[in-house]
């Protein structure tokens with residue numbers, strides 16, 4: 001097929017989007033969206049309640065530039081304190097709660113001999129593009145569908161950070177972080193670690209995008 005045949009086809013594809021409202025630029029004033037809570041989100045709320053997770057549902061908001069928080073919650077108590085959590089899509093919050101409670105808590109106790117007393121996150125929602133990719137695209141953080149985890153604090157006072165622990169001289173510390181990484185790959189769609197690129201040298205990026213991309 002020559003390009004002269006391809007071009008009209010592309011024009012037709014582009015035309016498919018004309019019914020959608022024009023995207024609002026990034027940095028626009030947030031607009032609260034009056035959309036009914038989806039069945040999927042409602043089922044997720046039920047799952048969180050069943051797991052005894054305390055949370056509050058957040059209003060759906062459009063921040064412009066494709067940045068959008070919909071079907072999101074504010075986690076209040078998942079059993080272990082976690083710093084810096086703001087809006088998370090409910091499915092992400094559910095996977096994250098499960099990972100902390102059923103992977104991080106037992107791994108700390110069994111592998112490091114101390115209870116997990118705090119998880120340090122580096123944030124959830126942020127209206128921004130991906131960093132360190134060849135072609136910048138909207139980050140999973142821009143739709144509140146990703147969380148960055150930087151460190152785990154133990155009852156004995158140790159702070160296991162991704163930055164210092166990933167290549168720690170202590171094999172138990174290295175193994176602890178690898179176990180949490182591998183468990184995350186079973187629970188989240190995209191998991192990025194220091195093995196992926198330098199941007200991720202100090203955190204694990206956990207994203208609920210169903211992509212099976214584990215690095």
Ligand SMILES: [Zn+2]
Nearest residue numbers: 146147148205
């Ligand atoms: Zn991230």
